[in-house]
Amino acid sequence: MSHIYPAMPARPSIPIPPDLHRVARLGWHVYPVRRGSRAACFRGAVDAATCDMDTIATWCARWPGCGWRVVTGPSGLFALDVDRPGTHAADGVAALAALVRQHGPLPPRPMTRTGGSGGAVLFFRHRGESLRGQSGCPAPGLDPHRGRQAVTIPPAIHAATGGAYTWRVPPWQVPPPPIPSWLARLLAPTDDTLPPPPRRVDSARAQGALVRALHAVCDAPAGTANTTLNARAYALGRWCGAGLLDVATARDTLLHAAARRHIPVAEARATVRSGLNAGQRNPRMPFHGH
Structure with missing residues (x-):
């Protein structure tokens, strides 16, 4: 697949934002989005997401002040978006607290503060576990992200509130831990989400x-x-x-x-x-x- 975005000079003059530079060095695959939006700056951005510094620098020069999202799958990540009531109907903070009381604590992990209601995105290492990605799993107010799904990271601005996304716990200080086994169990595909067995193969x-x-x-x-x-x-x-x-x-x-x-x-x-x-x-x- 080809990706459409304008060619840029070989030596862009706008530096990569420091936080973005740090996550790219960790192998996180990112792409630019329009300021105050989740809309990608060009077609095919999810597939073009990269940790290559030259490409990211080119994007920074082409779209100065843009926001950024990380694609979880190629980055080896699982992300859990935790909503706060306000701009969201459900209270994901309360839902996650209830799950932790029932199943056990979460390990130290990278975490952002979202620019909307002040919720959070928690990052874990994804080792290929089969996980559901539907919004509201494993409880209302919790949104899992894996595979081709992406989440917003700093630097970025929330579209509705104008609030800035920030790091509460940056990944260059605390690396993403494995997904807790109890959380992986709760997100495991159920019988009705599994594909039917094949009748014949060639x-x-x-x-x-x-x-x-x-x-x-x-x-x-x-x-x-x-x-x-x-x-x-x-x-x-x-x-x-x-x-x-x-x-x-x-x-x-x-x-x-x-x-x-x-x-x-x-x-x-x-x-x-x-x-x-x-x-x-x-x-x-x-x-x-x-």
Whole structure:
């Protein structure tokens, strides 16, 4: 997939905001949004999200004063948005407090203060656990984010209130911990959210998809290798979700291709994990041709 945004000079003059520079160094994949909005500054921004400093600097120069969002999947993150009453109907703070009393404490973790009602976003490390992402899970006022879902981080301005997003606990001081086991259990897909078992699969066609994915990543044009890796991981994840491909085989093939393209290991692993997980949630229909 190509991403449309204007070309910029090789040496942008506007520096990267310090907090944004710090999270990018941690491998968080970010993209710019219009000031006081969640709307991305260009088409395809979620797939173009990156931790590459040159790209981020270019965006800073093109859209000075813009806000920023982090895409959780390629960043290896799970984020829990906790709403406060005011601009939101439900009290997520009270809901989370009740869950903590019932199940146990949360570990120290990065956390923002949102620019709206003063709620918070809590960040945890996502190791590929299968989690629901619907708003209101596991309780009203709590919104989980994983995969291609994104959340606003500093620097940014809230669209309704004009309030600034700030770090309560920055990730360069406290790294994201694993998702608490009790929270992962509460967010695990239920029987009615799981895809039905496949009736028939065609392994020859799946193997063809595997080979095409390998060549697509290896031959991707300059600047599009990670985006291509994400798209091919999603496509292979759909085959895995249909019961056609072994997940480990798909993952190892994609990581091999990423290594040949010199994509950083941590970035490649996060991208492959996110793409495969997303694809498995949307499995291919069984093929009945001859």
